[in-house]
Amino acid sequence: MERLKIKSLLENSAGIQLGSEITVKGWVRAFRSNRFVQINDGSCLASLQAVVDFEKFDDALLKRITTAACVSLSGTLIASHGAGQAVELQVTSIELIGDAHPDDIQKTVMQPKRHSLEFLREQAHLRFRTNTFGAVFRIRHAVSFAIHKFFNDRGFFNLHTPIITGSDAEGAGEMFHVSTLDPKNPPLNEDGTINYKEDFFGKQVNLTVSGQLEAELAALALGQVYTFGPTFRAENSNTSRHLAEFWMIEPEVAFNDLQDNMDLTEAFLKYLCSYVMENCKEDLTFLSERDAQDQQQKPQQERAEMSLIERMKFVIENPFKRLTYTEAIEVLLNSNHYKKKKFNYPVEWGIDLQSEHERYLVEKEFKCPVILTDYPAKIKAFYMRMNDDGKTVAAMDVLFPGIGEIVGGSQREERYEMLHQKCVEFGIDPEELSWYMETRKFGTAPHAGFGLGFERMIMFVTGMTNIRDVIPFPRTPQNAAF
RNA sequence: UCCUCAGUAGCUCAGUUGGUUAGAGCAUCUGACUGUUAAUCAGAGGGUCACUGGUUCGAGUCCAGUCUGAGGAGCCA
Numbered sequence A: 001m002e003r004l005k006i007k008s009l010l011e012n013s014a015g016i017q018l019g020s021e022i023t024v025k026g027w028v029r030a031f032r033s034n035r036f037v038q039i040n041d042g043s044c045l046a047s048l049q050a051v052v053d054f055e056k057f058d059d060a061l062l063k064r065i066t067t068a069a070c071v072s073l074s075g076t077l078i079a080s081h082g083a084g085q086a087v088e089l090q091v092t093s094i095e096l097i098g099d100a101h102p103d104d105i106q107k108t109v110m111q112p113k114r115h116s117l118e119f120l121r122e123q124a125h126l127r128f129r130t131n132t133f134g135a136v137f138r139i140r141h142a143v144s145f146a147i148h149k150f151f152n153d154r155g156f157f158n159l160h161t162p163i164i165t166g167s168d169a170e171g172a173g174e175m176f177h178v179s180t181l182d183p184k185n186p187p188l189n190e191d192g193t194i195n196y197k198e199d200f201f202g203k204q205v206n207l208t209v210s211g212q213l214e215a216e217l218a219a220l221a222l223g224q225v226y227t228f229g230p231t232f233r234a235e236n237s238n239t240s241r242h243l244a245e246f247w248m249i250e251p252e253v254a255f256n257d258l259q260d261n262m263d264l265t266e267a268f269l270k271y272l273c274s275y276v277m278e279n280c281k282e283d284l285t286f287l288s289e290r291d292a293q294d295q296q297q298k299p300q301q302e303r304a305e306m307s308l309i310e311r312m313k314f315v316i317e318n319p320f321k322r323l324t325y326t327e328a329i330e331v332l333l334n335s336n337h338y339k340k341k342k343f344n345y346p347v348e349w350g351i352d353l354q355s356e357h358e359r360y361l362v363e364k365e366f367k368c369p370v371i372l373t374d375y376p377a378k379i380k381a382f383y384m385r386m387n388d389d390g391k392t393v394a395a396m397d398v399l400f401p402g403i404g405e406i407v408g409g410s411q412r413e414e415r416y417e418m419l420h421q422k423c424v425e426f427g428i429d430p431e432e433l434s435w436y437m438e439t440r441k442f443g444t445a446p447h448a449g450f451g452l453g454f455e456r457m458i459m460f461v462t463g464m465t466n467i468r469d470v471i472p473f474p475r476t477p478q479n480a481a482f
Numbered sequence B: 001u002c003c004u005c006a007g008u009a010g011c012u013c014a015g016u017u018g019g020u021u022a023g024a025g026c027a028u029c030u031g032a033c034u035g036u037u038a039a040u041c042a043g044a045g046g047g048u049c050a051c052u053g054g055u056u057c058g059a060g061u062c063c064a065g066u067c068u069g070a071g072g073a074g075c076c077a
Helices: A006-011 A059-063 A117-122 A131-153 A212-222 A258-279 A281-297 A308-317 A325-334 A355-366 A416-425 A434-440 A454-462
Strands: A021-032 A036-040 A048-051 A070-079 A087-098 A205-207 A224-232 A245-254 A321-324 A370-376 A392-400 A404-411 A447-453
Touching: A006 A021, A006 A048, A021 A048, A021 A087, A036 A070, A117 A131, A131 A224, A131 A258, A131 A281, A131 A454, A212 A224, A212 A245, A212 A434, A212 A447, A245 A258, A245 A454, A258 A281, A258 A308, A258 A370, A258 A392, A258 A404, A258 A447, A258 A454, A281 A308, A308 A454, A321 A325, A325 A355, A325 A370, A355 A370, A355 A392, A355 A404, A392 A447, A404 A454, A416 A434, A447 A454
Parallel strands: A048 A087, A321 A370
Antiparallel strands: A021 A036, A021 A070, A036 A048, A070 A087, A224 A245, A245 A447, A370 A392, A392 A404, A404 A447
């Protein structure tokens, strides 16, 4: 008998008639009354109810139908006698594919009860079996697919930028070194430093912190490209928003200025939310209810005003608030919050905005996604385009409620002399970046791009509040288990 | 890396001013029941109270250090 996916049975998308003989394979979620097997195959959130006439099966076999066991069930698809589901499987044959012993189950997250996310994280290899993580990772896939679809539909080319990189001048954080040298006995130079000329690549190399510079080169030939790959930061960050290994999307578009860049970002983020709303209804509804229950546990002041689904609708339906850094500083200085001295950090033009300032703007002042632009040149990266005022650069940060910075981008400095000058000012050797600088000599063009933290986006569309719960195998300081 | 809080059964937690044998719910096991929906009912087993040291007649409880986790901060996506 052909195996059918539970999703297709419950949605009736395969056109299976009641009375048909079918087979399903999956994992047991619950076995109630020695009669009802709740079986889930991961194709969707919901499980199929399979009804076993226990008098017709061997007791020893029924004993092995335990939570988490893997079974193949064959029988007749019938209209359900019970109230909780439309159809159920009247079982005529049971094959036990993989046992799960109760003694072992007891120690894992698969025991049939609620668990804390912290406990589930300790068994990241098993948490896929839970409703919450099943929903999160199905949605993660959907967003990943939607990203490729969005760009493909607009004529972008997906670019695979290197994971091992020789450039150490990007200034995007601490890097992981990659080497095949013996750490106990490396070849040394005369001055005692390590001689990387004998290393695999003949020079010191690292894991990439960004594919942007490489993407710029491609954009100045292919027109519009995007990267979607792993990114590594060796920062000792212990927060719910940082990973040492994460995935980033970096579009780069020739002839775009900062306004175009903002328009693209806003359309992109709205598209991703819409895609999840339309294609992940069941999982999203489950997570929204889960989020609502979590909110009720919190003190009233800390509760989100909107549900997960409402928050996504809000992002889709409302324009993002756009203002310059300079305007944002004025808003902060004029706020009652500032006048009552509730900020812990000072507010003045030239400072880098603190989390508390960003949160105030997004969550208190505007209550919607905010795009801040035109930051002081000193606090942003060397490659961002200098504005005519000589003080600010064409940078933009997109801030989301509850998440903080979800996108960082800019119009790039396309003028060779200006870029060279910025390199010097930032203490970067232009020679090191000659491969990057050269594009500005051969038909340079205005261009712009941004980076979206994939996991931060997944946090927003799933309502999960710790980034370690939206990536299958999180890598954080002191943790690379699994 | 810094600040705050926490660590008691497989899990989530309670445990009074330091005082006899450390409790509950869920989970597991045994039995009963059988159209259940986190099934229900009865019973049972299950503990190095994170670790190390200290104070005390006596420490889950007080003190110090260490480890682990969470929340916040910095860095950023």
